[in-house]
Amino acid sequence: MIENSTQLVEYAEALAGGTGPVAVDAERASGYRYGQRAYLVQMRRNGSGTGLIDPVPLPDLSVIQTAIADEEWVLHAANQDLPCLAEIGLTPGRIFDTELAARLAGLPRVGLGAVVESLLGFSLQKGHSAADWSTRPLPEEWLVYAALDVEVLVDLRDALAAILEDQGKSDWARQEFEAILAAGPPPPKSDPWRRTSGVHGLRSRRQLGMLQSLWQARDDMARRRDVAPGRVLPDSAMVSAVQADPVNEGALLELPVFRGRANRKLVATWFNALARGKAVPEAELPLHSKPGEGPPPVNRWSDRDPAAATRLQAARAGLAEISEKHAVPVENILSPDLVRRIMWSPPEPRDAATVTEALRAGGAREWQVGLTVEVLTDAVNRA
Incomplete structure (x- = not known):
């Protein structure tokens, strides 16, 4: 464990x-704390040993960044960890993502434990991935679990690199890893309240306005308390409250989730949030979908644009064949969202050059463009 500056410099x-x-x-x-900050950082390098760094007392990790900035970092599912690492000043210049490499290599299961067992023959101790890592002191068995996650990661990287080389996919992986780094941390989501579980059950814009107001009240409280929003008030409770449209605080307390002692104390907060949503002028209420959000849900395509539905069906069939041929999941062959956007609004003229341009503009890597442009050009000309 590395918990003070002397240990940090030595490591x-x-x-x-x-x-x-x-x-x-x-x-x-x-699931426990507000946000996605890192509460433990594990590192291992040949000749250096394993270090478990506690970033709570050590928020400045620049000495670590300086030591390894020019080296290749090996992570499993890098997109999950890079944002929280960036928050504490750790940003790699080169990466190897073993989860993404396993997908490109065609492995049937790509979780860390499954890939390690498949390629290296070891069984990793699991069971604490969903633990509250803000706990202090961290239990010894949690630390063992954390250390195991980097124990054989470099060996796994080498095994996967050899498979990708044999399959002629090394350059595909390189492009994917470079794209992850080029993308940087994801921007803040616009209208994050729309991700509330069950929001699609709300039919009117007025209900959406009430949910938005209630979601904001919950988020403000969760941030102040440094608690995961779902622990303050579950999504299902917010949707139920909006649907019930209680006339007063007493009616709100009649709903199952709001009967608990914690929410009884907060009933005025939640009821006032609903009331604010009900008072929003009609013209300012949120729409059912954000402007410029992209194509509608696929299950509506047949009614709204049958030709687009035909194009999408052809594209999906062609991409499925490519996926099977190269043993790469279809979602890694090309982003499903990008496919939908191109099929809903094809570029004009509908030829390989404009499809190529649309793919690149949508973030497709060159290996993806080369594999898919012919199939997609055929698809956009189906109707």
Whole structure:
């Protein structure tokens, strides 16, 4: 464990003196704390040993960044960890994502434990991935679990790299890894309240306005308390409250989730939030879908644009054949959202050049463009 600045400097020196790639992982407290900050960072490098860094007392990890900035970092499902690592000043210049590599290699299961067992023959101790990693002190068995996640990550990287080389996919992987780094941390989501579970059961714009107001009240409280929003008030309770449209605080307390002691104390907060949503002028109420959000749900295509539905069906069939031929999941062959956008609004003229341009503009990598442009050009000309 690395919990003070002296230990941190010593481990940074050890990392700098090691050889080969650096295995990196992070543990968060999703479901317990507000946000996605890292509460433990695990690293391992040949010749350096394993370090479990506590970023709570050590928010400045620049000495670690300096030690390994130019090295390849090996992560499993890098998109999950890179944002929280960036928050504490850790940003790689090169990565190898073992989860993404396993997908490109055609492995049937791509979780860390499954890939390690398949390629290296080891069984990883699991069971604490959903733990509250903000707990202090961290239990010994949790630390063992955390250390195991980087113990064989570099060996796994080497095994996957060999498979990709044999399959002629090394350049595909390189492009994917570079794209992850080029994308940077995801921007804040616009209208995050729309991701509330059950929101599609709300039929009117007035109900959406009430949900938006209630969601904001919950989020403000969760941020102040540093608690996961779902622990303050479940999504299902918010949707139920909007649908019930209680006339007063007493009526709100009649709903099952609001009968608990914690929510009885907060009933005025929740009822006032609903009231604010009901008072929003009609013209300012949120729409059912955001302007510029993209194509409608696919199940509505046949009614709204049968030709587009035909194009999408052809595109999906062609991409499925490519997926099977190369043993790569179809969602990794090409982003499903990008496919839908191109099939809903095809580029003009509908030829390979404009489809290629649309693919690149949508973030497709060159290996994806090369594999799919012919299939998609045929599809956009189906109707």
